Amino acid sequence: MWLLMLVFVSVLSGSSFALDNGLMRTPPMGWLAWERFRCDIDCAHDPKNCISENLFMDMADRLSEDGWRELGYVYVNIDDCWSSKQRDDQGRLQADPKRFPGGIHKLARYMHDRGLKLGIYGDMGTHTCGGYPGTTLDKIQLDAQTFADWEVDMFKFDGCYSNASVQEEGYPLMSKALNATGRPIGYSCSWPAYQGGLPPKVNYTQLGQICNLWRNYGDIQDSWSSVLNIADWFFENQDVLGPAAGPGRWNDPDMVCLTGVQFVPDSIIFKLPCVLSEHF
Numbered sequence: 001m002w003l004l005m006l007v008f009v010s011v012l013s014g015s016s017f018a019l020d021n022g023l024m025r026t027p028p029m030g031w032l033a034w035e036r037f038r039c040d041i042d043c044a045h046d047p048k049n050c051i052s053e054n055l056f057m058d059m060a061d062r063l064s065e066d067g068w069r070e071l072g073y074v075y076v077n078i079d080d081c082w083s084s085k086q087r088d089d090q091g092r093l094q095a096d097p098k099r100f101p102g103g104i105h106k107l108a109r110y111m112h113d114r115g116l117k118l119g120i121y122g123d124m125g126t127h128t129c130g131g132y133p134g135t136t137l138d139k140i141q142l143d144a145q146t147f148a149d150w151e152v153d154m155f156k157f158d159g160c161y162s163n164a165s166v167q168e169e170g171y172p173l174m175s176k177a178l179n180a181t182g183r184p185i186g187y188s189c190s191w192p193a194y195q196g197g198l199p200p201k202v203n204y205t206q207l208g209q210i211c212n213l214w215r216n217y218g219d220i221q222d223s224w225s226s227v228l229n230i231a232d233w234f235f236e237n238q239d240v241l242g243p244a245a246g247p248g249r250w251n252d253p254d255m256v257c258l259t260g261v262q263f264v265p266d267s268i269i270f271k272l273p274c275v276l277s278e279h280f
């Protein structure tokens with residue numbers, strides 16, 4: 001099984017205020033399921049690779065037992081396809097009962113017992129990118145509270161099946177809703193990636209005030225050319241992106257994975273320790 005690591009780009013600090021939740025004063029590091037495991041839900045035929053609690057517990061074991069946690073890789077993040085296709089009878093999101101029989105709260109405790117943190121995923125459209133229930137504007141408070149009740153530590157808010165006006169309302173609203181739960185939850189916004197990543201459509205001052213990090217650009221694919229493509233884009237736009245970042249607010253070029261090497265591209269804004277190592 002492949003263990004993929006992700007890190008977020010740290011660039012020069014700007015001066016505007018960051019989201020005031022005390023989190024992510026340094027760029028968050030950890031592991032996210034999407035790049036390798038996608039929406040594999042076929043646990044009957046592919047039990048080792050399907051999106052299930054076992055996958056996240058396995059990764060937690062690797063981070064905590066193989067020295068990664070000590071290097072700062074503490075986030076274990078669920079991406080799309082974790083939920084049931086139906087909300088529960090009180091309208092709340094619920095984990096797929098077959099693939100996550102213990103539920104998300106138990107999985108969060110598994111992380112916390114090991115000094116790790118759990119991240120979860122939602123989408124502000126009618127559906128997630130993979131077709132699971134979305135967090136439309138009317139569901140934002142309920143879903144934020146559900147994640148807090150589960151003791152989740154980070155939330156990635158995707159933007160499939162939404163439009164610019166919904167995003168403009170929804171991303172700040174979710175920031176307020178997460179704050180109102182009283183639980184510090186790192187907030188990752190996919191908003192700029194859906195609006196081309198650059199001003200005037202993207203307001204990085206505002207993003208820094210409402211999100212801890214944001215996806216600026218498209219998904220990374222499992223290829224070197226994809227890594228280079230993303231590196232080029234960040235390089236070309238560093239005058240805009242550099243000042244946007246600082247403690248508590250980071251550009252996120254998406255997870256970067258390479259076989260068995262530490263990788264530091266020779267560019268001004270990039271510092272991407274990037275690891276992918278084989279286990280089992």
Ligand SMILES: *[C@@H]1O[C@H](CO)[C@@H](O)[C@H](O)[C@H]1NC(C)=O
Pocket residue numbers: 020021022178179180181182183184185
């Ligand atoms: C909520 O926001 C206030 C004011 O910005 C801040 O002091 C507080 O720490 C935040 N709480 C959480 C849980 O994010």
Ligand SMILES: *[C@@H]1O[C@H](CO)[C@@H](O)[C@H](O)[C@H]1NC(C)=O
Pocket residue numbers: 162163164165166
């Ligand atoms: C954006 O989506 C919302 C909710 O689905 C819809 O009510 C609105 O008309 C859409 N706006 C545009 C400009 O398409």
Ligand SMILES: *[C@@H]1O[C@H](CO)[C@@H](O)[C@H](O)[C@H]1NC(C)=O
Pocket residue numbers: 203204205206209
């Ligand atoms: C960007 O957001 C900031 C903070 O919300 C706001 O003060 C500023 O006017 C916005 N800039 C533009 C060009 O809309």
